[in-house]
Amino acid sequence: MTKVKKAVIPAAGLGTRFLPATKAMAKEMLPIVDKPTIQFIVEEALNSGIEDILIVTGKAKRPIEDHFDANLELETNLIAKGKNELLKVVEETTDVNLHFIRQSHPKGLGHAVLQAKAFVGDEPFIVMLGDDLMKDTIPLSKQLIQDYEKTHASTIAVMEVPHEETSKYGIIHPEGQVEEGLYNVKNFVEKPSPDQAPSDLAIIGRYLLTPEIFELLENQAPGAGDEIQLTDAIDALNRTQRVFAREFKGKRYDVGDKFGFLKTSIEYGLEHREVKEALEDYLIELGQELLDKKTVDEVPETKEEQ
Template identity: 70%
Template structure:
């Protein structure tokens, strides 16, 4: 069984939910307090033992490449001013085996993954979506890698969601529990109506896939929205080799929409050493003010 060494981070989306900010700025560069969202994804990959990462980007995504590139002028300035902590922080973003591939047209997640075929070769790999930040004692990507070590099969991360929210996700139809937290799956349903959803276990933004997925993707016809859906390809793969689902029980932060992004900034801000005390006090004052306003409006 080959070791899981590589990760694919799709980052070619247009980011329309964050316009006008994303007209010229990559959505993946929107900060959570003081760190771009994509850096959290890269850090999760490294903590999980991933050695090589490819970012599948598109037009107007140059800021991602610049962020992970060296900046000699900035580093020299910080060194001269003896701002050692900041210098270390900046240099850590370049100490990564990071590669970039351009997806010429946004044809969907499946096409973005297919774009990385030459980089991955015949190895198992992980796909990490930038809209989801995950927190747990063991990184979610590492959990998927551990499951693969036990099964040798593709494994998707899933999480229980409110039943009325199943229309927002791909949802699994589990057949039985292979072992605690790991499900055999009959099929995967993309954004079902809640009345038709086979479970409340929704696919979240981490996948571990065997290289056979590329042959399937090359034959997968466009689905919803005229895009090549990764879920469709995984369904096909599941007919010839088992695909498992690993239930994630840690904390998930959805930064793919405005409210989720603001909520995540508050949550992370309350843990950030530089701003947590000020933010906590501000939230107390804001809460008291909102209560007063509500009472006055009654």
């Protein structure tokens, strides 16, 4: 059996939901406390046993490459000042076997994944989306790899979402479980309305795919949003070979929108050894202020005020 050792990270999106911050900066470089979001994704890949990573970029994404490149001037400065702990942090971002390719035209996630065809060759591989940070005892990508080692088949990560939010996701139509949390799938539906959704199990940004997906993507007609949809190609793949779905039971952080990004920053900050105590004290103080204000606002008017 071929070992899963390659991962693809699509990072060519324009980041329009974070304008104006992303006008001249890659959204993947927005920091959660002190670490860019894309570094969390790369670390998950490495912790899952991935050896080679391809990042699919677009225009204005050069800072991603610079982040994972050596910075000799900075490193020399840190050495001279004896800042060895910071030096170690910097060096950790360069000790990664990364490759980069550009998606010249924004034609959708499926088209971005197709750019990895030469890199992947005839091996199974992981696709990791940067809008979702996953936390669990076993990294989610590693869970998918463990499933592949038993099934030798593509496996998609899913998670239960509120029924009214199915139109935001690709949704699976499950057909029973092979084992606890691993589903057979009848078909995959891209962003169905709640009244059309076959379940509440949504695709959440981690895919283990066999290389046959590339031929399907090459011939895939544009779908939702007039883009090449990866979900459509996966559904087609499921008609010729088994595609399973692994239900994720850990914690998912959605950093793809402003509120999700803020929540993630706060929760990670509460675990960060340098700021967690000060942040906790601040949140308690702020929470009390907001509660007091809300209480005052809700006091009914007196007769004189009426």
